[in-house]
Each structure stands twice: as C-alpha cells, then as structure tokens.
Amino acid sequence: MVEEQNMNSPFTREPINETTRRYLVNIGGEGRLDGGQSLRPRKDDGFPLRGDTSFPLWERILAWCRYANWFGPDYxxxxxxxxxxxxxxxxxRxxxxxxxxxxxxxxxxxxxxxxxxxxxxxxxxxxxxxLYLHIANGGFGPGTGLIGIPGGFCYWLWRDLRYDRLMKEHLLEKCTPIHGEGFCERTWPELFAPIPFDLEAYERSHHQPNRVSLVRGEWPTCFLNISESEGDGSYYVxxxxGHxxxxxxxxxKAPLRDGQEVVYELHRQADSLEEWFERxxxxxxxxxxFHENDI
Structure with a gap:
C-alpha cells in the first residue's frame, strides 16, 4: 500500500544490484532482522542521480531508497x-x-x-x-531513522516539542511506581521543567558558533528531534x-559555563537540512x- 502511495515518482523500484549488495551488512546473519543491519549511500554505489539537482532533493532520496531496495534507516x-x-x-513494542x-x-x-x-x-x-508528504512519516534515512510526526516513526525519540507531553506521560507511568514521586522531575528537568533557551538569539549574539553549551534544565525552543546518531547523541533541526x-x-568530565555544569553540548552539523541530507x-x-578552539 505504501509503495502505491509513493509511485508518484518517475523512478521505479529496482532489485538491489550487486554493487550495492556488498554494502549491506547483516550483523545478525544473512536475511535475519534480530541483529543490526546497515545500508546507506556510498560514493561508489553507482546511484545514477547523485548530484543531479534537476530533481528535487526529496525525489532523489526516494529514488535512492528504491535503487538500493532499502526503505529503512542507515542503522x-x-x-x-x-x-x-x-x-x-x-x-x-x-x-x-x-x-x-x-x-x-x-x-x-x-x-x-x-x-x-x-x-x-x-x-x-x-x-x-x-519528506513527510512525499516519502513516509519517518523511519528512513540518516542514523536510526527520521523521526516522524505523531502516528509515524518515533522509536528512538527523546526531546521533541511534538512529543513532549506524550513522553512525560510515558515516563511518569513507567518510573513513578518504581522510584516514587518527583523522580522524573529530578532526573529530566529539561523535559519536565525546561528553561527555554533561545537558540536563534544565542547564535546571533555569539557570531554563529559551532558549539553551544546548555546547563541543567535548559532546552532550545522549536527544536525537533530528527534522528539518533549511530555514535553518541541525537540529531536535531x-x-x-533550519540549522x-x-x-x-x-x-x-562536564565542562562549565558561567560557573554552572554543562549538561548538553550542541555541535553544528549543517546550516540547513538540505545541506545535511545532500551530504x-x-x-x-x-x-x-567541535572543541573550544574550533568555535
């Protein structure tokens, strides 16, 4: 059914070719889904539309998924x-x-x-x-998969204003019977009692830094979780x-900002979502x- 909804692209789904097949890593064994699997774009995978900007970026992303016969995340x-x-x-689940x-x-x-x-x-x-309108409501692309809007992919969700109320309810129901009242508020103050952090204003006043430090309780407004990294951390836009x-x-060892302990560091990955997905x-x-000298 989803395939039919995505057939508005001129690119048809092709079987995975041998050039691409060698990049499919089945840690859990061939054909199994109980272990990690990875298939991501590579410079030499033969994808014919790489760099062809005559097509919209979302259409090239959809074309790559069909070319590779892989409709999931990098990892x-x-x-x-x-x-x-x-x-x-x-x-x-x-x-x-x-x-x-x-x-x-x-x-x-x-x-x-x-x-x-x-x-x-x-x-x-x-x-x-x-991406949401033309491809899918998340579940594909960089890292562990693009986070969708409610009703879509959100398996690796953390902080996101679209889900904050739901996440708080989920954590309270799960943790309060075990750890008692107030546990969630003490453990995740940036979720339960956030101090709004105006990231846009901070960027302007600090000459567009590559690294931003947040102290306990602070969290940027209008910050959307788009995926979890395969390494440490999560991607946000x-x-x-659009940064x-x-x-x-x-x-x-947690660094300090104005004498307060830093809880999160934000490292600029791209100036736009388009730049990030093109890469x-x-x-x-x-x-x-980024380190202090790189800022």
Missing part, C-alpha cells in the same frame, strides 16, 4: 523495543518491520502536517515537510533557522564535534 537495530504512538499515547519490503509508515497529508504545526506554533522546515545540530552529553546522499555524512 536498523533489528528486533528492538522502542516507542510507538497509538491512540494518543506513547507505548513500547518490538519492531518487526522488514526495511526491504517498503516504508513502514505512509506519507502524511497536508492537513495532518498543518494540524501539528498549528497545535505547537511552528512550521516544519521545507525539506522536512517534503531548529525549526526557525542541524548533534546533541551530545557523552563527555567524561548523506553523497555518502559524506559524518558526525562533527
């Missing part, structure tokens, strides 16, 4: 348990979808997208709208500026980490 974690959305709530059989989630409608934007007071960046960041908290499609995407 598919196998039969894992993750978040999914049902009946207005976040729940957990084991992922059983086979990314060789098509996209797991259908594209959204313009009305569904507008409903989310009006409810939360922001507009998705243009490319993100195209700022809905107003893409990797949010990291894996440092061994991915060209097989050139890698996580960028």
């Amino acid at each position: 598919h974690k196998g039969r894992y348990a993750g978040h999914y959305y049902m009946d207005g709530h976040l729940q957990s 084991v992922c059983l979808h086979n990314p060789r059989e098509g996209f797991e989630f259908a594209p959204v409608t313009e009305q569904e997208l507008l409903h989310v934007e009006e409810a939360f007071g922001f507009v998705h960046p243009p490319l993100l709208r195209d 700022h809905a107003k500026t 893409v960041y990797l949010v990291d908290n894996s440092f061994d 991915w499609l060209n097989g050139e995407l890698k996580d960028l980490f």
Whole structure:
C-alpha cells in the first residue's frame, strides 16, 4: 500500500544490484532482522542521480531508497523495543518491520502536517515537510531513522516539542511506581521543567558558533528531534533557522559555563537540512564535534 502511495515518482523500484549488495551488512546473519543491519549511500554505489539537482532533493532520496531496495534507516537495530504512538499515547513494542519490503509508515497529508504545526506554533522546515508528504512519516534515512510526526516513526525519540507531553506521560507511568514521586522531575528537568533557551538569539549574539553549551534544565525552543546518531547523541533541526545540530552529553568530565555544569553540548552539523541530507546522499555524512578552539 505504501509503495502505491509513493509511485508518484518517475523512478521505479529496482532489485538491489550487486554493487550495492556488498554494502549491506547483516550483523545478525544473512536475511535475519534480530541483529543490526546497515545500508546507506556510498560514493561508489553507482546511484545514477547523485548530484543531479534537476530533481528535487526529496525525489532523489526516494529514488535512492528504491535503487538500493532499502526503505529503512542507515542503522536498523533489528528486533528492538522502542516507542510507538497509538491512540494518543506513547507505548513500547518490538519492531518487526522488514526495511526491504517498503516504508513502514505512509506519507502524511497536508492537513495532518498543518494540524501539528498549528497545535505547537511552528512550521516544519521545507525539506522536512517534503519528506513527510512525499516519502513516509519517518523511519528512513540518516542514523536510526527520521523521526516522524505523531502516528509515524518515533522509536528512538527523546526531546521533541511534538512529543513532549506524550513522553512525560510515558515516563511518569513507567518510573513513578518504581522510584516514587518527583523522580522524573529530578532526573529530566529539561523535559519536565525546561528553561527555554533561545537558540536563534544565542547564535546571533555569539557570531554563529559551532558549539553551544546548555546547563541543567535548559532546552532550545522549536527544536525537533530528527534522528539518533549511530555514535553518541541525537540529531536535531531548529525549526526557525533550519540549522542541524548533534546533541551530545557523552563527555567524561562536564565542562562549565558561567560557573554552572554543562549538561548538553550542541555541535553544528549543517546550516540547513538540505545541506545535511545532500551530504548523506553523497555518502559524506559524518558526525562533527567541535572543541573550544574550533568555535
């Protein structure tokens, strides 16, 4: 059914070719989905539309999925348990979808997208709208897969204004009976009692830095979780500026900002979602980490 909805592209789905097949890594064994699997764009995979800007970027991304016969994320974690959305709530389930059989989630409608934007007071960046409207409601692309709007792919979701209320309900239901009242608020203050951080204003006043530090409780407004990295951290796009960041908290010793302990560091990955996805499609995407001297 999803395949039929995506046939508005001039590119037909082709069987995976031998050049591409050698990049398919089945950690769990050939043909199995209980281990990690990976298939991502490579510079020498023979994809004929690489760099052909006469086609919209979303159409080239869809064409690559069909060319590779891979409709999942760069890194598919196998039969894992993750978040999914049902009946207005976040729940957990084991992922059983086979990314060789098509996209797991259908594209959204313009009305569904507008409903989310009006409810939360922001507009998705243009490319993100195209991906949701023309390809699928998440579940494909860089890292562990593009996060969709509610009703789509959200297995590896963390902080996202589209899901914050649902995530809080989920954590309270899961953690309070075990750890008691107040545990969630103490553990995740940036979710339960966030201090709004105006990332756009900070960028302007600090001459567009490559690294931004957040202290306990701070979280940027209009910050959308787009995927989890295969390494450390998660990818975010700022809905107003379109800048893409990797949010990291894996440092061994927390640095200080104005005498306060830093909890998260935001590393600029690209100036736009288009730039980030072009690098991915060209097989050139890698996580960028910046140190104090690089800022």
